[in-house]
Amino acid sequence: MLQKEPHPPSPFLQSCTKGFSELNSPIYPTGTYLPLYRTISTLDRHFFPIMAHTMHTQSITFGDNNANCNNTIGCYNTTIYSSDEDAKIMGWVSPLESENRHHSLRTDRFGGAGDWLSGTEEFREWNGGEGGADRAVLFCSGDPGVGKTHLRLVARFS
Amino acid sequence: MIDRLCDQAREGDLAVAWLYCDYNFQQEQTAINIIGAILKQLAGREIPEDIRKAFQERRRPLLEDLIRMLKSAVAVLPRVFICIDALDECLPKDLPKLLESLRDVVRESPTTRIFLTGRPHVKEAIHRYFTEAVAIPISSNQGDIKDYVVMRLDRDDMPEAMDDSLRAEIMGIILEKMCNVYVRASALSRMYTY
Numbered sequence: 610m611l612q613k614e615p616h617p618p619s620p621f622l623q624s625c626t627k628g629f630s631e632l633n634s635p636i637y638p639t640g641t642y643l644p645l646y647r648t649i650s651t652l653d654r655h656f657f658p659i660m661a662h663t664m665h666t667q668s669i670t671f672g673d674n675n676a677n678c679n680n681t682i683g684c685y686n687t688t689i690y691s692s693d694e695d696a697k698i699m700g701w702v703s704p705l706e707s708e709n710r711h712h713s714l715r716t717d718r719f720g721g722a723g724d725w726l727s728g729t730e731e732f733r734e735w736n737g738g739e740g741g742a743d744r745a746v747l748f749c750s751g752d753p754g755v756g757k758t759h760l761r762l763v764a765r766f767s
Numbered sequence: 768m769i770d771r772l773c774d775q776a777r778e779g780d781l782a783v784a785w786l787y788c789d790y791n792f793q794q795e796q797t798a799i800n801i802i803g804a805i806l807k808q809l810a811g812r813e814i815p816e817d818i819r820k821a822f823q824e825r826r827r828p829l830l831e832d833l834i835r836m837l838k839s840a841v842a843v844l845p846r847v848f849i850c851i852d853a854l855d856e857c858l859p860k861d862l863p864k865l866l867e868s869l870r871d872v873v874r875e876s877p878t879t880r881i882f883l884t885g886r887p888h889v890k891e892a893i894h895r896y897f898t899e900a901v902a903i904p905i906s907s908n909q910g911d912i913k914d915y916v917v918m919r920l921d922r923d924d925m926p927e928a929m930d931d932s933l934r935a936e937i938m939g940i941i942l943e944k945m946c947n948v949y950v951r952a953s954a955l956s957r958m959y960t961y
Contacts, residue, residue, distance in 0.1 A: 698814055698822045702833070703803025704795055705786060731901045738846075741877040742870065746897040750887040751905035 784808035785850040788857045796857040798864035799830045805849055806833055809840040834868050838875045847879045854885035854893075862889065866896040873897075916941055 726732055726749070734740075735747040784805040788796050810818075815836050821828045828836075841847050849869065851857075857865065873879045883893065884905075893900050916938055923929055 694822075695814055698818060699807050701822055702807055702818060702828070703800045705800050705804035726903070729903060731903050735880065735901045738878050738880065740899055742873040743897055743899040744901065745873040745877070745879060746869075746881045746883060746893060746900035748890060748893050748900050748902045749882075749884045749905050750890055750902055751884075752886060 781846040781848060782809060782844040783848045783850065786852070788851065788853040788855075790853075790856040793856060793858050796861075798858075798861040798868060799828075799833060801851070801857060801861075801865055802830060802833045802837060802868050803828075806837045806840060809837065809844060809847065811840075815839070830864065830868065834871055837868075837872055841872055841876045841879060847876065848882060849879065850882040852884050854883045855889045856885070862892055863895070866892060870896045913938070913942060 732747065735744065785808070786801060786804050788801075817832065817836055818828065821832070849872075854862070869881055873881065881897075883889075887904070890900075890902055893902075920929065920934055920937065
């Protein structure tokens, strides 16, 4: 008689437990569950460091490296600088890049998470532009992982 | 946040610059680099002549130079939004300088809006430079989390390994632990980055 093999853990469960088996802190549930919320919010960024090394090839950068040519002009479009020198100049002005990180967040964000923000009175006041320079800042504060990075606005800007 | 702004930007009536700070790269996230990153995004295709010249002369631009260039870039754009995520993770000693620079830019173009996120302790510094900054405390939204966990469980590609009681147990434990687990999970996830 064939002995029925137990099901191996699904890839999903395996991925959940990977790297967390050594966790014994009573605050965490058993290893299986923890990474579910690991991926929910800003924590993701710690797994996707964005500032790798820059590599120029005729002003076009491939792969996950910093992409100077992927810099954006106010999001109208993606800019390919007209020469290597232009790309170099922009890298020289600042080594920080935003595009890759944003792409990863955009892909990871779930459904309507964070949509509530635009419904708040504070948001409307800020967006309305009243009060000039002193009121120019909207600051969303919270401890790590509450979802600040994933806030999303559904309002139309006027 | 950024997506929505970008949709609007494509319609041509606003410009957006954004930056995500990360503790792992704190040393690079100086005021001058952050202002430079914003300038890069707003200056667009045409590299300001001042910058080109400074580059050719191998002369590092000063923060004041970059602020001046940023002001000129902002002045010719439609409404500008500058978004900086995790402000508390930039180089701490440079935070006042950064906020002061942003204030300088906004004073010149008062319709510019600045969206910042960060841990509560940077609020004081922000208020020092933007006395009427609007602050919204964010706490984790149980609805968002529940929806997310349901989605992840539904997506499990071996559903036979899951049953209703395991599912209910997972949901229950996650929601119960949500409120106090984040801070520690965050610290832990950093450890796993290395």
